[in-house]
Amino acid sequence: MGAQSCLEANDWICGEYVRTRSQELLDATVQHVGITLVSVVIGLLIAFPLALVARRWRTAAGPVLGLTTILYTVPSLAMFALLTPIFGVSAAVVVTGLVLYSLTILVRNILAGLESVPQEVREAARGMGYGPVKLLFGVELPLALPALTAGLRIATVSTVAMTTIGAVVGYGGLGNLISSGMEGFFKAEVLTASVLCVLLAVVADVLLLGLQRLLTPWTRAQARARSRARRERRAAGRAKKAVA
Amino acid sequence: MDAITGAWDWLATSANWAGEKGVWHRLGEHVYLSALCLAISCLIALPVALYLGHIGKGGALAVNISNVGRAVPTFAVLVLLTLSPLGTAGDWPTIIALVLFAVPPLLTNAYVGMREADRDVVEAARGMGMSGPQLLLRVELPLAYPLIMTGLRSAGVQVVATATLAALAGGGGLGRIITAGFGNYNTPQVVAGAVLVAVLALLVEGLLVLTDRAFDPMRRGRSRSRKSRTTADDATPAGSPA
Numbered sequence: 001m002g003a004q005s006c007l008e009a010n011d012w013i014c015g016e017y018v019r020t021r022s023q024e025l026l027d028a029t030v031q032h033v034g035i036t037l038v039s040v041v042i043g044l045l046i047a048f049p050l051a052l053v054a055r056r057w058r059t060a061a062g063p064v065l066g067l068t069t070i071l072y073t074v075p076s077l078a079m080f081a082l083l084t085p086i087f088g089v090s091a092a093v094v095v096t097g098l099v100l101y102s103l104t105i106l107v108r109n110i111l112a113g114l115e116s117v118p119q120e121v122r123e124a125a126r127g128m129g130y131g132p133v134k135l136l137f138g139v140e141l142p143l144a145l146p147a148l149t150a151g152l153r154i155a156t157v158s159t160v161a162m163t164t165i166g167a168v169v170g171y172g173g174l175g176n177l178i179s180s181g182m183e184g185f186f187k188a189e190v191l192t193a194s195v196l197c198v199l200l201a202v203v204a205d206v207l208l209l210g211l212q213r214l215l216t217p218w219t220r221a222q223a224r225a226r227s228r229a230r231r232e233r234r235a236a237g238r239a240k241k242a243v244a
Numbered sequence: 245m246d247a248i249t250g251a252w253d254w255l256a257t258s259a260n261w262a263g264e265k266g267v268w269h270r271l272g273e274h275v276y277l278s279a280l281c282l283a284i285s286c287l288i289a290l291p292v293a294l295y296l297g298h299i300g301k302g303g304a305l306a307v308n309i310s311n312v313g314r315a316v317p318t319f320a321v322l323v324l325l326t327l328s329p330l331g332t333a334g335d336w337p338t339i340i341a342l343v344l345f346a347v348p349p350l351l352t353n354a355y356v357g358m359r360e361a362d363r364d365v366v367e368a369a370r371g372m373g374m375s376g377p378q379l380l381l382r383v384e385l386p387l388a389y390p391l392i393m394t395g396l397r398s399a400g401v402q403v404v405a406t407a408t409l410a411a412l413a414g415g416g417g418l419g420r421i422i423t424a425g426f427g428n429y430n431t432p433q434v435v436a437g438a439v440l441v442a443v444l445a446l447l448v449e450g451l452l453v454l455t456d457r458a459f460d461p462m463r464r465g466r467s468r469s470r471k472s473r474t475t476a477d478d479a480t481p482a483g484s485p486a
Contacts, residue, residue, distance in 0.1 A: 073445045075405035077412070078438035081422045085247035085431050154314065161317040168412065168426060175319060182323045182413065190327055194320035201315035 007188070014188035021189075024177070029196060032173025035166065036159050036204070039095050043102030043155060050103070051110035052136075064107065072104040076165045084169060094166035101162065102155040109151025113144030146219055149212035153205050160201040174200075250432025251439060260436075265424070267440065273416035274444065278403045281339055285346035285399060290392070293351045297358020297388070298380045306355035313348035318406050321345075322413040338410040338417075345406050346399040353395025357388030386461040393456040400452050404445045418444065 006014040018025065050068075054061040074082075079097040087093045117140045125139045141148075164175030172179065174193040181189030213220065254260055261267040296302040321344060325337035361384045369383045411419030421437030424430075 070446065073401050073405070073449050074442045075408040075419075075445060077408045077419050077422055078441040078445075081426070081434045081438040082442075085435060157311070157314045161315060164317040164319045165409065165412075167319070168423070175317070178317075178320050178323050179412070182326065185327060187327055190320070190323050194317065194324060197317050197320060198315055205315070 010185070010187050012187045012191045014192075017188040018192060025192065025196065028174045028177050028193065029200070031171070032160070032163055032175075032197070032200060035091060035094055035098070035163050035171065035173055036156065036200075039098035039159050039163075040102055040152070040156050042095065043099045043106055043159075044152065046099065047103050047106035047110055051107050051114065054107065054111055055114055061111075065111075068104040068107050071100045076101070076162055077168060080165060080168055089169045091166075091171040093169050094163065094171045097166075098159050098162060102159055105151050105155045105158075109147050109154075110144065113147030113151075114140055116147060117143045142216070145216050146212065149208060149215075153208045153212075156204045156208060157201045160197065160204055164197060173197075247431045247435045251435035254432045254436040255439075260433075265420070267418075267421065270416065270418045270420055271440070271444070274404070274407050274418045274441075277335065277338060277342065277410070277415075277417060278400075278407050278448075281342035281346060281407075282396075282400055282403050284339070285343050285350055285403070286396070288343070289347045289350035290354055293354030294358060294380065294385070294388075297355045298376070298384060300359065303355065303359065306352050310348040310352035313345060316344075318345055318409055319412060322409055322415075326413045335415065337413065338407070338415045341410075342403050342406050346403045349398045349402065350392075350395045353398075354388065354392045357391030357395075358384050360391065361387035389461055390456075393452075393460075397449065397452045397456065401445055401449050404448050405441075408441050 007016050007020075050064055054064040076097060079100065080093055083093045083096050087096065121139060121143065122135065125135050130138065164172050164178060166172035167175035167179040170176065174197045177193035178190050178197075181187070181193065255267075259266075263269065293306060296306060318341060322337060322341045325331065325341055328337075330336050330340070365387065366379065366383055369379055374383065407417045408419035408422070410417050411423045418437060418441045421440065422434050425433030425435075425437055
């Protein structure tokens, strides 16, 4: 078996490919991460005020949620195709499309998170002299964080996966490699890029989960208390059964 | 604006609708593939989810499958299947990829729906002497119906959207109009194709909403209580557009 054999044999798994094309793989990964990151950050910056508007004015909630849901049903290939005449062939097409998709998930989750804040907590904060801005950022937002990060995780993971479709305009990160691998029937290129893509999604998800746990230490204490209560209830139930 | 008037002209040209590469043929392929895949996915996902939900096991599995499904790029699966030995088997790479992406939302929603069926009602029915299958069909299934239909809707829309990607891997369907337009630098055709696909996706969504309403086993009783539930149910739309 020579060193070139797996490239020549066009194997699915090929270490030689990863070694010789590491620069290409790195560039594609950097582009992938960049597009995903920019899209999710912009999505969050737009979704947050939208969620606030939907919460403040009930009549706005329907149209805001409806519009973002309609955007979600537009297939990504069609979305990128529709945006191309506006932006030309550029990364902006992909980023705009991905931002529009992330809005659906982010707006709903931020809204659900803000609405889950108990009314008593709000009243108490107001009683302590909190103004609307301080109430939002000091009390409501921290309490909404679990729901918010849950949405952020879903949005990020699906954005990582969807970035690959950007390959139609040449800005798909690892999707570009999948696309060129398909054209050249180059199996190792397709499989390596696909696996890297899934790995990126998993890493992003774990990082966000870690961030959430760092930012919301109190939820862990609650979960511990809940599971302890459940264990005790179960033990009590077993004891009762044993007696019966 | 040129692209939009151009797209309108493209759609108004009857030559673009006829023939092997015409809109009608591509639309037929698209609808056929989507319907077939949705049917296969339902046959796979629903019995498993209903059974697991009924016996109350495998919850972590049902939820995790949905999360993993989001992380896997459809495009990558399509290309991988096309390059595999299956690639020569006509539509099968597309069908398998579509089924893989329709199963998670169906499975998760049906399972969660079954588990969230009011436990008191289920216990009462059991107390009345209902057998397992009776319980499943007459109590749990009607109670789980809204969530099962939510899963069906997201799966349906997802399949129609994903079927577009088949074109990137050389398959049929409406996506071919878009990719062909890209290939010829024909922007009006690209926009026309995109509009066709978007309209089809919205039509399917609307159709599934109507089906949902028409077959709701508890239509009258639920209309009031549903309003308060939807916000929670819709907080995280299952699946992702592809």
